[in-house]
Amino acid sequence: MKPSPKMIPLMVAGGVVTVIIGFVIVVLLISWFSNPPFGLGNAPPQPVAFPHTIHVAENNIQCEFCHRNVTKGAAATVPAVETCLFCHKEIDGGTVTAQAEIEKVRTAFETDTPINWERVHRLPDHVRFIHEAHIRYFTDEDIPVKYGINGEEFGTTPDVAQTCTICHGDVANKTVVQPKTGQSLKMGTCVDCHRLNSVSTDCTVCHK
Ligand code: HEC
Numbered sequence: 001m002k003p004s005p006k007m008i009p010l011m012v013a014g015g016v017v018t019v020i021i022g023f024v025i026v027v028l029l030i031s032w033f034s035n036p037p038f039g040l041g042n043a044p045p046q047p048v049a050f051p052h053t054i055h056v057a058e059n060n061i062q063c064e065f066c067h068r069n070v071t072k073g074a075a076a077t078v079p080a081v082e083t084c085l086f087c088h089k090e091i092d093g094g095t096v097t098a099q100a101e102i103e104k105v106r107t108a109f110e111t112d113t114p115i116n117w118e119r120v121h122r123l124p125d126h127v128r129f130i131h132e133a134h135i136r137y138f139t140d141e142d143i144p145v146k147y148g149i150n151g152e153e154f155g156t157t158p159d160v161a162q163t164c165t166i167c168h169g170d171v172a173n174k175t176v177v178q179p180k181t182g183q184s185l186k187m188g189t190c191v192d193c194h195r196l197n198s199v200s201t202d203c204t205v206c207h208k
């Protein structure tokens with residue numbers, strides 16, 4: 001059938017809509033596979049086999065001793081090699097493999113090269129997240145009732161390390177930090193928790 005002149009603009013409009021929908025689908029697929037949202041995917045291999053277990057669960061080093069900015073600003077930050085040398089100038093590993101990992105840390109320090117830790121959790125660039133606000137809220141004794149991700153009510157005020165657990169799971173007892181064993185913080189998780197704790201859910205709170 002030959003289209004009448006009247007139908008041509010409609011067909012063009014239809015084609016444009018199809019192209020736009022196709023484009024949106026492709027963008028979503030790319031963003032899903034190239035940058036899995038926080039909480040999905042496997043942890044990438046790290047340049048040094050750093051176990052949280054030995055440091056936190058066995059030697060009681062506090063989270064904020066290494067993640068120094070976590071109670072102060074947006075990013076928690078991963079420690080610089082100087083922080084490791086604070087102990088590992090002296091402390092050797094208990095096994096040959098552990099010693100080899102510690103030697104990597106000393107070499108990095110001596111050659112003044114940073115250890116390029118792979119990021120485990122990363123939100124897309126258009127999302128804003130501030131650690132400090134969350135830690136302050138959950139550790140505040142003056143807020144009587146606080147709710148966790150699954151709507152659970154905190155009877156007692158959590159300390160800093162327990163607050164990390166709400167979103168990251170039990171890192172203290174993990175050899176490797178895996179997003180899968182923490183919470184999968186997709187937008188719905190953020191929004192649900194904000195709603196439960198009567199925090200604003202305006203798009204602009206989280207989106208730049
Ligand atoms: C002795 C230093 C040290 C201490 C103490 C420590 N961490 Fe870490 N943490 C690291 C290093 C180094 C990395 C980067 C390597 C990795 O991901 O395992 C890291 C990574 C992480 C990550 C993943 C970061 C990312 O890329 O997304 C989380 C979450 C985390 N730590 C939480 C905690 C929590 C919670 C505690 C306390 C219970 C804690 N850490 C205590 C050194 C430390």
Ligand code: HEC
Binds near residue numbers: 048085086088095099
């Ligand atoms: C406050 C002290 C302290 C700091 C800071 C510290 N460590 Fe350790 N680390 C220890 C202790 C204690 C051990 C256990 C040593 C042993 O086996 O006797 C250890 C063990 C290790 C081991 C061997 C683990 C194994 O499999 O046995 C590695 C690797 C390591 N640390 C890396 C790091 C890195 C990387 C940093 C900096 C991000 C760091 N440490 C910061 C105290 C520290």
Ligand code: HEC
Binds near residue numbers: 074122124129
């Ligand atoms: C309310 C949820 C939540 C809590 C509570 C939380 N985190 Fe995070 N954490 C996140 C999110 C989301 C990211 C990814 C942030 C990004 O990509 O901008 C992240 C990233 C990180 C990272 C890697 C990137 C960075 O910010 O340097 C570390 C390390 C980390 N968290 C440690 C901690 C520690 C330690 C605590 C407790 C003191 C904690 N987090 C508490 C949600 C949380």
Ligand code: HEC
Binds near residue numbers: 137148166185
């Ligand atoms: C376990 C509950 C919980 C989860 C999960 C959570 N939040 Fe929040 N968030 C809060 C609370 C409570 C506040 C208010 C803190 C205050 O009173 O300052 C807050 C505040 C914020 C703020 C405002 C900070 C400021 O000072 O301007 C931002 C931005 C934010 N959250 C982003 C996020 C994002 C993004 C996620 C998901 C990756 C997330 N939050 C997950 C509880 C949560």
Ligand code: HEC
Binds near residue numbers: 123124186204205
């Ligand atoms: C409490 C924090 C928070 C609030 C409020 C919030 N978002 Fe999000 N949003 C996120 C996080 C975190 C992500 C990334 C993870 C994901 O895709 O689930 C996201 C992802 C998105 C995406 C997907 C983009 C992509 O990368 O694929 C869109 C679209 C979006 N948000 C729109 C909105 C709109 C519209 C509102 C207001 C009605 C809103 N958001 C409110 C946290 C929030």
